[in-house]
Amino acid sequence: MKSGAPALVLEDYSFWFKPPAGQPEGPPALIDVSFEVQAGAFVLILGRSGSGKSTLALNLVGIYPDYFGGRNRGRMSVNDPERGLINRRELAAAERFKRVNMLFQNPQDQIVTLTVEEEVGFALGNYLYEPPEIHRRIDKALDLVGPRRVSGTLHASFIRR
Structure with missing residues (x-):
């Protein structure tokens, strides 16, 4: 920049x-x-x-x-x-x-997959990363924030992360 x-x-x-x-x-x-x-x-x-x-x-x-x-x-x-x-x-x-992104007012309304891993991977797919890189980044991101369960069971604070 x-x-x-x-x-x-x-x-x-x-x-x-x-x-x-x-x-x-x-x-x-x-x-x-x-x-x-x-x-x-x-x-x-x-x-x-x-x-x-x-x-x-x-x-x-x-x-x-x-x-x-x-x-x-x-x-x-x-x-x-x-x-x-x-x-x-x-x-x-x-x-x-x-470079420019947004966080929705109700982040739980934007979940489109059944697991946290799939949800994080969905977002990375939008950035056009290749599958091996997507999996590496999923693991790194989830190691930082912790939850690895069905997305419908996530607390709102985890969804915002």
């Missing part, structure tokens, strides 16, 4: 959801959002229900518009170690997910 530069920059960022086929585009869900995040910072997005918190977070990690469509305007940049601030689209999806 280039020294002194923020890790993430949004400038005048707006986002419109992809309309249903044959329908006109609606008003923007995000309008001219601007902020910077320093390296290592944890950011809380706070607002009323329907204010665009989840939409903003899903734009930051690239779910919108990359996977579910929509249109954006403005600038979203991440700090690359060699090139400084670059457009986040210049990074491969797996690299973007390593």
Whole structure:
């Protein structure tokens, strides 16, 4: 990361959801959002229900518009170690997910597998690691936090880890 530069920059960022086929585009869900995040910072997005918190977070990690469509305007940049601030689209999806990620309000609602090992492996698979590396990282991660049981029996504090 280039020294002194923020890790993430949004400038005048707006986002419109992809309309249903044959329908006109609606008003923007995000309008001219601007902020910077320093390296290592944890950011809380706070607002009323329907204010665009989840939409903003899903734009930051690239779910919108990359996977579910929509249109954006403005600038979203991440700090690359060699090139400084670059457009986040210049990074491969797996690299973007390593730099910007999110923790859901109810992490237990995002569990998709039956065991802790499978759940941790599912996340690593999203980063496009090869299976041997996934297994090595699963073992290392679970040795750090401890639980190795059916995910439905996990306490909420373990799920957040």
